[in-house]
Amino acid sequence: MTRSAPLDGDARPSRTTMPAERVRELLGALRGRLIVSCQAAPGDPLRAPEHMAAVAASVVAGAPVAAIRVQGVADIRAVRRVVALPLIGLWKDGGEGVYITPTAAHARAVAEAGAEIVAVDATGRPRPDGRPLRDTVESVHTLGRLVMADVSTADEGVAAAELGADLISTTLSGYTPYSRQQSGPDLALITELADRVDVPVLAEGRVHTPEEARTAIESGAWAVVVGGAITAPAAIAARFAAALPPGR
Numbered sequence: 734m735t736r737s738a739p740l741d742g743d744a745r746p747s748r749t750t751m752p753a754e755r756v757r758e759l760l761g762a763l764r765g766r767l768i769v770s771c772q773a774a775p776g777d778p779l780r781a782p783e784h785m786a787a788v789a790a791s792v793v794a795g796a797p798v799a800a801i802r803v804q805g806v807a808d809i810r811a812v813r814r815v816v817a818l819p820l821i822g823l824w825k826d827g828g829e830g831v832y833i834t835p836t837a838a839h840a841r842a843v844a845e846a847g848a849e850i851v852a853v854d855a856t857g858r859p860r861p862d863g864r865p866l867r868d869t870v871e872s873v874h875t876l877g878r879l880v881m882a883d884v885s886t887a888d889e890g891v892a893a894a895e896l897g898a899d900l901i902s903t904t905l906s907g908y909t910p911y912s913r914q915q916s917g918p919d920l921a922l923i924t925e926l927a928d929r930v931d932v933p934v935l936a937e938g939r940v941h942t943p944e945e946a947r948t949a950i951e952s953g954a955w956a957v958v959v960g961g962a963i964t965a966p967a968a969i970a971a972r973f974a975a976a977l978p979p980g981r
């Protein structure tokens with residue numbers, strides 16, 4: 734079954750300089766498990782490295798999570814100090830087009846801050862420095878880290894895997910104008926990617942409930958990444974408030 738491919742002997746070896754045994758251990762430790770994304774939006778009172786470190790430490794103390802996803806060099810360093818789990822790091826620069834770890838320089842900074850896995854925008858859109866995604870993948874691998882390709886469609890995931898990405902995540906489905914727009918996780922994309930690539934596929938984006946997390950794994954995801962539903966009190970409170978009957 735596709736989901737076991739990365740640990741099978743016939744899986745494509747990673748092009749990273751991380752030792753192969755460590756790659757197997759790292760990917761194996763994620764399998765079937767929950768990854769929590771600890772990020773605060775600009776302007777949110779929680780947007781400070783010490784707050785994100787406390788949120789990550791709280792999550793890890795309370796649940797058997799496999800890894801933490803964290804945004805920004807300062808937050809990665811702060812979370813690294815208090816959490817021993819693998820970190821998936823990214824650097825959001827801007828808010829339009831390609832903004833998740835948009836260049837090789839951003840990726841290097843994320844790796845050097847302490848992330849074992851570097852998440853990058855792997856959509857086919859033009860990158861701000863005009864360089865190809867291949868440059869970013871190669872610099873992450875040279876630094877002995879793994880690349881997580883954030884994609885919005887199956888074709889983007891297949892292209893990223895061909896370039897050497899070590900994990901593919903559905904992060905950007907619904908966030909590019911040409912991808913599927915829906916209120917919940919893109920289960921169809923998870924299933925299609927799991928069939929078409931020979932690296933782990935992560936379900937990420939709009940996983941709001943434990944049941945959806947389970948369904949994502951059952952749809953073929955190697956692991957599931959949950960952000961706002963766990964770590965964004967403003968969004969959680971807003972959902973509760975919006976669910977109350979009108980008129981009071």
Ligand SMILES: CC(=O)N[C@H](C=O)[C@@H](O)[C@H](O)[C@H](O)COP(=O)(O)O
Binds near residue numbers: 905939959
């Ligand atoms: C599109 C984009 O920029 N996604 C970001 C990627 O790091 C984060 O803002 C999300 O919170 C993360 O993907 C987890 O998703 P959700 O919070 O829906 O569980």
